[in-house]
Amino acid sequence: MATAEGESEPRRPYDAPRRREQAIQTRAEIAAAARHLFTSRGWGQTTVRDIAKAARVSEPTVYKAYGGKAGLAGALVDAVDLAADVARQLAELEAAQGDPPAQLAAMVAFDRRLFERGADVIRLLREAARTEPDLAAAYQDGRDRGETLRRQVFSSWPAKAFRSGVDVSLACDTYAALCTVDTYATLTGGRRSGSSSGGSGHCAPCSSDRATKASFLSLGVRKAAFIAPRPRGFRRRWRSHGHGRGRRAGRHRTATRRGRR
Template structure:
């Protein structure tokens, strides 16, 4: 397989990474303020001041305050380094190594931005905009995982599961609640979580599990 088709395979992820990087300062500012002050108390002007940009720049990037809910998900993905995940996927086409790259990304995401994910989910119980942002962020993660798994050759996934079931299993293993339970309640390190997740998803998803490198 030539390098160009391999690059085109992940064009959607690449566009997402580029767009998120463009709005990085705004996203980080919104994350800082929403976590510190809460959604209701934070204004667009506050975010602009924190980010060092003009208010029109905020509107151009996100439309309005409701649009800033996307800044939270952008900030989370930026902190986990989506570009690094993309590079690892393109350099390692083998399913075990791609699963390892996905798991490593999720570990970074929860380690560095777990409070943002929890904020979105909990605040979404009373703020419809945040609830929608949380749902769409979850859907976006599923879509990214689908892009990866759908490129695998026939026979890579266990014969007893289809693609959607594989996505469901991955989400059941690698999620913020499991991460929080193991880190906060069980005293695991993030490295331990990543290693266990990697072992589990390889065992549960691949037809012939092999050690990820």
């Protein structure tokens, strides 16, 4: 359109919200297609062309969005972390400052969500990382982030929170040894168990969300093994120092003394 002076009016930049939403949706569809193909076919057997076809976009669109397969690997790692709700974990850790058992429970809960929602991607990256340097870097970056957070949390705990002879490094090693996607699969998959109903020794796969949580939370108890147990009489001493005062606390102390007699 020409102005009164005969000059062309500057063209408005085209960056409408709808356009941005479409771009976000396209990236999500590409990532979803990549995850499906990578985990079903394998890393080496999947090409950018395959991903573009499954996402119904052109190959240049895939490269523009992620820069190729290596970029998609990094995007999948970030997506799995977000699905496990990193923000929730950080909020729970902050709320539980000064309470080591509660902070440990928050980390266990995050890992349970991570394995529930991203076990396929974790296994893919771990296996492909053996031969693909780019994937090895993405896989190691994810592990390093978790290790850094755990070390920061454990370093904030008092020495009495650990068993005798356990320091921060050993606590990190213990956690890493116990909390793996393979251990999670063992706890939540079908296996024989003498404690099953009817005494048949068979345990059906824990497919429901409730069963999955219950199975994996039992792993959290095992992880707590490197936290020093509370001394005998801890609860009575805790109450006697002014916590939980009132009638209920008084009844508790009375009942405890009667029980001794």
